[in-house]
Structure formats: C-alpha cells, structure tokens
Amino acid sequence: MPTPQSHVQHLYLQAGFGIDLPGLRAHMQKSPSQLIEDLFDDARFWHSLEVPNFEMPDLMTIRQMKEEERREMQQQARRALGTLNLAWLNQMASGRARLREKMALFWHDHFVTRHQHAYAAQLQVNTLREHALGKFGTLLSRVAKDPAMLRFLNNQQNHKAHPNENFARELLELFTLGRGYYTEQDIQQAARAFTGWSSLPNGEFVFRPRWHDYGTKTFLGRRGNFDGDDILHIILEQERTASFITRKLYRFFVNPDVDKEVVSNWAKEFYESDYDLSTLMRRMLSSDHFFEARHIGTRIKSPIEYLLNLMCMLNMRFEQEEGAIMLQRLLGQVLLQPPSVAGWPQERAWIDSNSMMLRLKIPQALIFSSGLEVQPKAAFAGNEDAIRAGREMKRRLGAKIDWQPLLSELRGLEEEQILASLASWLYQLNTDPASYQWMRQHLPPSGKDERIKWMCMRLMGTPEFQLM
C-alpha cells in the first residue's frame, strides 16, 4: 500500500531534513510501516566525526605560551570548530542515518554546551549521535561524564569543601525533571554527590576521590551515601523524567502545542521500556496522531533545519565552510554555539523583519550565486580578517547544487505541471497548484532548465517554505 505524498514528506521533514524529488517518488511506493523500518534501519549507518588532528593543549601549556602562540592556537581552535560544524552539517544532509542525526540535533539543544575546545565539542557530538536512539539513561550518564559538560557547567570546580551547584541545578531543571519537581535542597544534595567528577586535559573522565563528599545525602526523599551515579539512577526512577523528555520530544517532532493525553500515554510506555528511545520514537512516528493534518506544516523551521532542508532537497553542498557558517550566523543559529545552557529560542523567535527578509533572499543567493548584501555581527575582538571575510562572502556563498536528478525528473512535463509538482514537493500546506501559477510571470523568458531553477527559487523564497 503506497503512502500519500504529504505523509512521506512530513515523515522525512520531521524524522530527517527533507527529501529530494526522485527520493520522494521512490518512497511513495512503499507502505508507511516500511518507511519507518527504513528510517530505523538506515540509522545504523553512521560513523564518528573526526576533525583532522586538532588537540587543545592543556591549561599549563597555554599559560606558558607566548601571546603570539596563544593567538595562533585560538585561531586553530576556531578553524577546527568550523571544520567540525561543516563535517556534522554534511553528515546530517547526506548521511543515511537521518533519524539518528535529527535526534542528535535535538539532544544538542537539550544537553547544551558551548565550547571553544573543538576536541571536547567533537567528543560530545559523537556521544549524542552514538546514544541518540539508545537508552536515555545511558545517554544521560555519558553526557554527565563528558568533559564538555563537566567544564561548561563548572563541575571541574565541584569540591567537597565548596560544592559548585551549577551542574546539579541544570541537571534537574533543564535535563530531566523540569522546574517545580525538586527543591533547592535537592540541588545542594545532588551537587555534593557529584563532587570529584572531573576530566583530564586529554578529555577523559576522572573521579577525584579526595574531592568527593562521602557523607550521607537526602535526595528526592531518599537517604543514603549517594554518589553521582546514584543520583542519576534516582532521577530515572521518577516517572516525571519520562514525561518531561517525552513532552519535549513531542514539541520537537510533532507539534509545539502539546496534546497532554497523548504525551502522557507515550511517556508511560517510555518509562516502562526503561527509557528506550527507539521504542518511543517508533511509537511516535508510526502513530496516526503523528500524521494528523493539524501537525503538518505547523512549525517554523529553525535556521539549521532550514539550511539542511535546502541542502537535502537541492542536493547542495558547501565547497567551503565559510559560506555555511556565514548563513548560520546571519540567521541566528550556529551549530556547536548555542547562546546559553537554556538552548536556542524556538518558533516565532526565529522570525523578525530582518531574518524574514533574509530567508526570502537566500534561495536566490544559493541558486544563482548572487550577493546577499548583509554582514553578520562583528566579533568582540573586531578582527580585521573576519571583517574582510564578511565582505568576500557578499559575493559568494560557495554552494554547489547537483541539478541533474531534479531536472531529469521534470523536463518531460508541461510547465503548469512542473510548477504544481514543485509546489506540492516544497510546501506542506496550501499546495493547490492554481494558487501559484502567478509566479510564472516572474521567470526568465526562455530555457526550460533555467525556468525550472527559477521556479524552485521563487517557491523557496516565500513564507510557505518556512513551515514544516
């Protein structure tokens, strides 16, 4: 039994980053359950990201460096972060494991860290990708011992003589229970249990027994000689953790407007499956609820989703990282650089006068290498090189599109049909072909291939294309 076009698109937009036209045609022949099987099967095909040998020297070495050496090192670190950014972006856009990558993107905005240390960032991204569809408990425990997290939330400074509560607070508030399900006392007690959790300069987790507080703690109504692992275990015993995570996944994959009853049922199953993320996601993606019309085309694509969507649908790659990173900066979301531990803003927060006008303009800049005429905000140091690079980017984003698959799919059709095919593929709502025929007056006079490219550009440069 084939699957309706809008359902295939919906599935690939939510559980991935969109699908190109030939891929769409091929997938429509499959049944919905086969499509879900494919997504989970494909999720097995991934590999760790490895940014070419950049290792940050340890703090002592950095302290002894001359200023020039230090600046050189910081520049290298920035470049390495850029390389990692693009490596992950490309994996998300072109790898088979789209569901895994989409989950990892979700976790990247959940277990937030921001780091100038490319090696730590890489370790963390790979952890998120590895456990993205596994047990939530394993993911939580790995993240808690991750050097990026330990450093970002100051657990390096968590010593029994002067406990640092930063990690314990965010663990309860943002990562597991959510506000209102713990007390200040619980935070203080949990912080004591995490004393001595630290990392070595090479990025390995280390437990420092002499820093650890071995005394008795009372946490969420339980009393014992708890260490960090015990605290994580007690957190997972709370059904609230399952509903907090399920609700957040629902908001990301289904609808920001939450259906409480559905979430409560799924959360119960999630809890009973011992927090198995594959079970939960399978349940979600194969439910009738997921495909209800009210969930289709309702959410505004985040800048990263928007960019990946363009890459996936147009078979587009960035020849150099500057172009991809420039667009992320202009649109307000740079991979590996979330604004704070609370993660990125959502939904309408992405849209203001300027970002809206920019989104209308970007397809043209990518497809026809025309100038964008905008510059991102200057760095704090006001580095002249960066300013020059910004000017350079006005001319060229360095995007390369492979048009052949799309063109050969459409060339044989009448123009009216071409426009209709493109609209129903690019839009999730208002796909009535008659409502877009006016666009044909805004195309170049001749050349069928050229007109197809223009139609793509026109359809993508609209508010409709921003919705998924």
Add this chain to the structure above:
Amino acid sequence: MNNRRDFLKLSALASASVLMPGFLQGLGKDSLDYTGKKLVIVQLSGGNDGLNSFVPYRNDAYYKARPSLAIPAREVLTLNDELGLNPVMPELKALYEEGQLCIINNVGYPNPDRSHFRSMDIWHTASNSDEYWQSGWLGRYLDNSCAGCAKPHQVLELDDTLSLAVKGEQLKALAVRDPNRLYRQTRDPFLAAMMEAYNSHAPSAQDELDYMYKTIAETTSSAAYLHEHARVYTSRLDYPQGPFGRQLKTVAELICAGMETSVYYVSLTGFDTHVRQKPQQERLLKQYSQGMATFIRDLRQNDRLNETLIMTFSEFGRRVSENASGGTDHGKANQVLLMGGQLGKPGVFNPAPNLAQLDEGDLPFEIDFRQIYASLLHHWLEANDELILKRTFKRLDLF
C-alpha cells in the same frame, strides 16, 4: 515645510496600505505613546578598558598595577581632582565642560560573568547572572509601550541583524544599516506580487503563516517610512570614517528628519584588548570621541539635542593589573556614560573606583546597570520600568 510633512505622512500611509494585508489594517494602536524623546544606545563591544579611558591619575595603585600601560598624569586631560581623560578624547572634555556628559562609575551586576557572550547577554536581557532570558530589555520596552502596533522601526538597530537587546517577547525591532538598501529590497516586484496573492485569501488557516506575512508587511511599510525620512536631511558634518561614524550619521539624519523612532542602537567593536592594548584602544576611543562630538553638534544645530539622551556601555571593564602582553584581561565593573542636553547631574556622578578594595583583582560594582535602565525607562522614556525589567530597581537621580 508643512507641505513636505504632509507629503511624508501621505506617502508612508499609501505605501503601507498597499502591502498591509487587509485583515491587519486598522488593528491595534497606530504607534507607541510617543513622547518625542529619543534614547540612543552605544555599545562598545569586547570590554572597554575604563581605567585607561577615565584615568585615576592621582592614584598610586593605578600606576603600580600598570607599569607599562598607565597613562602618565601629565598627559591626561583633567576632569576633576580624581579623574582625567585619555588624551585621545579632547572632544569629550569639551562636552564635559559644556555639561553634556555624565560619567557613572563602578557599574556592574552581582556575580559577574567574564565571558563576552554571557556578560553581553546579561546586559542585553537585564537578567540576573544565573538566569537565561530570551528577550531583551529594549524589546520588552517595545512590547510594553507599543502593544499591538505594527511598527518595528519604533526601535531601530543600525546593523543587518538584530541584537538580543532589541528582541521582545512579542515584538521585535528593525535592523537597518542602510535605509535605501532595505527599501530597495522591499520594492522587489516578486515580493509585491506575493503579498497581493496572499492578500486575496488572507488570513490563512495557519497562524505561523499569517505571522510571517504580517512581518513582511510591517517591514515593507517601515522601510518606506524610513526611506522617506532618510531623504529629508543630509548631514554635512564630518563623521569619522568607518562603520561607527556611518551609523551615527544615519541616526542623526533620521532624528533630524523627525522620525517617530524612540530608541536607536549603534555599536563599535574591537575593545577586547588582551595584546598591545594602547594603539588599538586609542584608535577606537578617538573614533568614539570624535563620533560622539560630531553627533551631538549635529543634533544641537538641528535643535534636537534636548530631546535626545545617549547611553554608552560595554559588557565589562578590564582587570586592574596589566598582563604580560601589553594588554588587559576581562574584568568586572566599568563606567556607563550619559550624554545629551537635559542631564540633571552632568559631570562625575559618583566617586572613581577604589583601587585598594578589589574583587579578585577586578573593580567591584557599586551601581547595578539595571538601576540605570530603570531610570532611563521611567524618567526619560516614561515607560513602566518594573514591568519591563521584571523587578524593582532603585532608580538613580539622573535627571
């Protein structure tokens, strides 16, 4: 001139109504409760070294902490018996003497953060240092004073993208580096056709879609409004070369053209001087001093100075002791400067920092920056500071 003004009104209205979706017209207030007063925010990004801008030239501790970077007492431009200006800023000294500069010392916030990103976010959102807010204080001013009005240009940032400071919970400001370029963008025939097609079946059944079309319509009408005003007055004064001078010139031209904008936001970057601070900071301070003096002269000549207040801030000051590279590292408290024609307490508002009592090698704060925000919102913009800042701060006696 009356004809000209009527023409402006008419053309702005005409261009707005062509593109504004029918169902949006007549919605909400026309504009915020416009008092005619303008606030201009100048952001010095990177953490300006306040101690070498306003030099405590009689303080031995200063000279001891900065053997190579300290500015000799004989070189400073004396303000009072404590403080002297960095000699690259003679224009500021003139403003000081004319009573158009107010220096507020030791401004910061509790538990300061030394990261540029975090500290700037804290200044932008006005949150405590352990809170993560996603809206800015000037954005919330817009929400609060202009609820329902469809005019993003009420708060204007002179750049291509918006800072967090000017993004509210409902409304967001408009970023514009060049009014003519923004106008050109909105005059695209495809855009007009798209709006027309949408208008014929608006509103759609989809809120997010309507929200985006509404944003485009508002941008288009703001761009037209700006474009008309940008042509009214062209400044002949010599602003310093570079983006900062251009931003100030544009702001002066818009203010003098009688724009209804209440807040303008400009910035000058490059103050993160860890290495060889002296030439870099002096280059920037020179630009700042010349730029501000020209800007103020422009406003005065056009009789707009009394209705304009300018606040300058940086996300933090720098460490009292210099480092081994002829620079300074990230510190804590710093000065905030106010300029304008109606300062209640021009001069040095409060005593210079006490270098004998440092907080981890940094200047401790005495005045919370949000006390200044509260005063500006309440006394100058006549807005509800407690709602906007979400807390009550003791206002300062600035006016």
